[in-house]
Amino acid sequence: xxxxxxxxxxxxxxxxxxxxxxxxxxxxxxxxxxxxxxxxxxxxxxxxxxxxxxxxxxxxxxxxxxxxxxxxxxxxxxxxxxxxxxxxxxxxxxxxxxxxxxxxxxxxxxxxxxxxxxxxxxxxxxxxxxxxxxxxxxxxxxxxxxxxxxxxxxxxxxxxxxxxxxxxxxxxxxxxxxxxxxxxxxxxxxxxxxxxxxxxxxxxxxxxxxxxxxxxxxxxxxxxxxxxxxxxxxxxxxxxxxxxxxxxxxxxxxxxx
Numbered sequence: 001x002x003x004x005x006x007x008x009x010x011x012x013x014x015x016x017x018x019x020x021x022x023x024x025x026x027x028x029x030x031x032x033x034x035x036x037x038x039x040x041x042x043x044x045x046x047x048x049x050x051x052x053x054x055x056x057x058x059x060x061x062x063x064x065x066x067x068x069x070x071x072x073x074x075x076x077x078x079x080x081x082x083x084x085x086x087x088x089x090x091x092x093x094x095x096x097x098x099x100x101x102x103x104x105x106x107x108x109x110x111x112x113x114x115x116x117x118x119x120x121x122x123x124x125x126x127x128x129x130x131x132x133x134x135x136x137x138x139x140x141x142x143x144x145x146x147x148x149x150x151x152x153x154x155x156x157x158x159x160x161x162x163x164x165x166x167x168x169x170x171x172x173x174x175x176x177x178x179x180x181x182x183x184x185x186x187x188x189x190x191x192x193x194x195x196x197x198x199x200x201x202x203x204x205x206x207x208x209x210x211x212x213x214x215x216x217x218x219x220x221x222x223x224x225x226x227x228x229x230x231x232x233x234x235x236x237x238x239x240x241x242x243x244x245x246x247x248x249x250x251x252x253x254x255x256x257x
Contacts, residue, residue, distance in 0.1 A: 006085060007086060008084050008115050008116065009082065009083040009084075009086050009087045009088040010088050010089070010117070011106075012031055012119075013103045013119045013120065014032070014092050014120040014122070015028060015093060015120060016045070016122055017094075017123040018094070018204045019045045019094075019204060020045070020205040024122070025120065025121070025123075028120050029051065031090050032049075032090060033052065034053065035052060035053070035089075035090040036056055037059070037087055037089050037090065038052055038057070038058050038059065038089075039078065039092065040058060040059070041060075041062060041063065041092065041093050041101075044092050044093070049092075059078070072105060075106065076105065079109065080109055080115055083110065083115040083116075095124045095125040095128070096125075097121070098119065098121070099125075099126075099174075125204060125231065126174070126233060128204050128205050129205070129233045129235075131205075132204050132205045132209055135199060135211075136239055137172065138170065142168070142237070143239050145169045146172065147165075149161060149164065149174070150173075150174050151179050151183050156183075161186065161187065165187060166192055166193075169237055170237035170238075170239050176233075176234045177229070177234075180234070184216055184220055187216060187236070188216060188217065192236075193216070195215045195217070197236075197237065197239075197240040197241035198213065198215060198234065198236050199211055199212065199235045200219075200222060200223065200226075200234055200235075201233050202231070202232040203231060216236060
């Protein structure tokens with residue numbers, strides 16, 4: 001006697017943006033509000049989860065340094081298992097699913113298992129943080145290149161970051177708080193000036209957002225003295241310096257003339 005398997009559900013990999021619920025895309029908001037099952041990261045703001053319909057099942061797979069609710073392989077298996085059981089799954093991820101969100105691994109796991117998967121992009125943490133801090137990551141006078149790197153990876157000292165920071169460039173570091181001292185030492189050893197401006201943006205776009213500034217050499221002290229906590233991004237480059245109010249005013253007047 002054959003058993004009829006249920007039609008697989010669908011997995012949506014949804015970017016929740018940098019934190020503020022108003023920065024969700026319309027598509028992301030609709031999916032969250034209509035979902036019956038939401039598998040979410042720890043960085044998704046509670047105000048976004050509050051948009052879920054009554055009775056929706058919320059499953060946290062929060063990650064933190066050296067401690068995971070579920071390992072990535074287990075998260076992949078969870079998504080596939082629920083979808084193969086016929087359930088639609090909204091996989092809600094902070095920022096954008098494909099920028100340090102392991103969305104590529106989850107999408108691949110779904111495809112291999114024959115589960116339909118769709119990616120809904122979100123405003124990345126870097127873009128959201130820069131906008132909220134009014135800190136342009138590129139600027140025609142000071143930066144024409146921007147790079148994103150992860151600061152919490154195995155073999156950090158062996159990674160080649162040469163050319164990613166310096167004159168005319170902006171470097172944005174995700175997950176770099178715990179390794180801020182090693183990051184500063186690495187970049188200075190690679191020839192970057194210890195005096196290059198650095199900004200740390202904590203809780204970007206949220207009511208308790210902080211923007212803290214220092215030099216590269218002072219980055220570890222800044223993180224420790226201000227007890228900076230995740231989520232936070234480190235921005236290194238001229239754009240991270242204190243805004244020059246008089247210069248900006250002159251540029252604005254020039255543009256209007």
